Amino acid sequence: MNKHYKTIKFVFASALVGLVMAGFTSCGKKDENSPGVEFMPDMYRSNSLEYYGTHVVDGVTEQTAKEPVKGTVARGFLPYAYPNTKDGYDAATANLKNPLTAQSREVYEKEGEVLYGKFCVHCHGASGAGDGKVGAKLPGPPPAYGSIQNLTEGKIFHSITYGKGMMGQHASQLTQEERWKLVYYVQKLQGPKAAAADTAKAAVTPTVAAAANH
């Protein structure tokens, strides 16, 4: 009789363990905030510092994302020579030329169009008329490219790099080469609009147009 009890006890115990296990995992699943059961969590969660967050050094909490050490340059990164000042803006306008000349303009324009579709179109609109969906939500929409044809390529590049007016800087998202490809495409968008420049200008809020034109 004792033997029977032992078997029954064993089966009950294993059943209980199973139920508890199932409870653990399945209930964790139902909670959207829980990643569930992790076996050996240090294999799932890296012990190294994550880029966004804080870490503590000598009792001082520091932000993990940091600027590069002064004077250092990342591999494959070309620093941009013109500073984000009025002087830098004027100098870039006057002196900066598009270095991408190895292939035909059309090739770069095509690549620029792809980039434009990812990085510009939501504010500037597909045709560059300033009618993008996000642009409409800004305090003033971006000016139509057709209305600002007198920009040098250096000025366009400088504006993409550091931003202008409501536009933010895009240097962290786009490499210099990509920015130059965009300059080609932006110039293409400005081109055929020449005839309609005056009407487009009228449609743009005066302050924005003035800000973009100086």
Add this chain to the structure above:
Amino acid sequence: MKNHISRTTAKALIATIFTLFAFTSNIFAQENAKNGEKLFKLNCATCHKSHTDQKLTGPGLKGVFDRVQSGSMSKDEWMKKWILNNEKMIKAGDAYANKIFNDNGKATMSVFEGQLTDADVADIMAFIKGPAPIEGPVTGTTTGPTATGDPVDGGTKVEPLYLILGTIVILAILLGAFRSVRNSMQNAANRAEGKAENPDLTFWQETKEWMSGHRRLVGVFAIVIGFIGMKSCWDACYDIGVYYDWETQKGYKPEQPIKFSHKLHAGDNEIACQYCHSSVEKSRHAGIPSVNICMNCHKGIQSGPQYAEKEINKIYNAAGFDPKTQTYDKKKENPLTWIKVHNLPDHVYFNHSQHVVVGKIECTTCHGDVKSMTVAEQKAPLTMKWCIECHRKTEVAMEGNAYYDRLHKALKEKYAGQYDVKFTVEKIGGLECAKCHY
């Protein structure tokens, strides 16, 4: 006397009917307001706050029925006309209509004539007049006109397993209580009859006795329970380290520090995935955008359709930005700690650029329809089986890939008609262990 009784009954009856009527009509009013809330969210919420003074594109609607100067019309009638066609009223020269138009920077409000029926407008007005909606998880997660998010499972849903366990515990307690009562009653009876008292067995001893009397039943029961337990244990093993519910196909969906909605940004506003996840084509990580990328747009856009300034202010707090002066203060920066949703263990190598640029895999293939997600959610199990299955059936994107141009053409000519082979990822070593584990 009889007559008197029947009269009171009649009175009571009438009173009951009246209360019932009042009660049901109250329910109807609530239904109207509920419908109105839905309609308000679809049509009005992008520009108006229903129960505060806060201005979005249009003014906040708190107390709007008090301030309307409707002239000869009733206030409700004026509001109905305004909602349906505000342009007509402005053109007709209604004084208050023109005042509102001018006060709000001559921003035009949509015309809803033809879109909304009179009943709809009445419902919306019932909602605006009624109490403010409780910001729960359900109302909080829908943002725009086409909010089709999955219905949120109520937090009250209890796991059936726990229900069973709970019932067992309660039954055991009850059994224990009844047992002692029965025992003492039995003993009292025994004493009265002059018999010996029952031996005072413990619960476990008694259970044992019962079990030895019903051995076959207990055995069958134990085997069934044991089998269920082992099966669930086996199933549970499949869930370890997987942030995905195989049954409901729902994944890890943690609450983030900012209630960022992909639906609003990538869906409604059509911002490309790569704008924020700009390293997806250049590195193994798609990248979580740093705050400066948020600020590219939110420098200007300071209020959102769902949470107004509350959530956007968190960006400003992280960036050390003062929206009033439009200046940054480096000392006031606070890092945002986003919670990683798609996590692969450290012993797996995965490269985004390889899959997106060379493999030409769409973002949605693995991440699901992110454009419709208000809260980012894992949509694939991210298990090794899942990787392998895809590598087995996905054909290599050779078109437009210069690396394969010459070789593929030559091989196709050489073995023309001899093999019927699909060039899947598996064929180019996509199943090699060291491809991902090294």
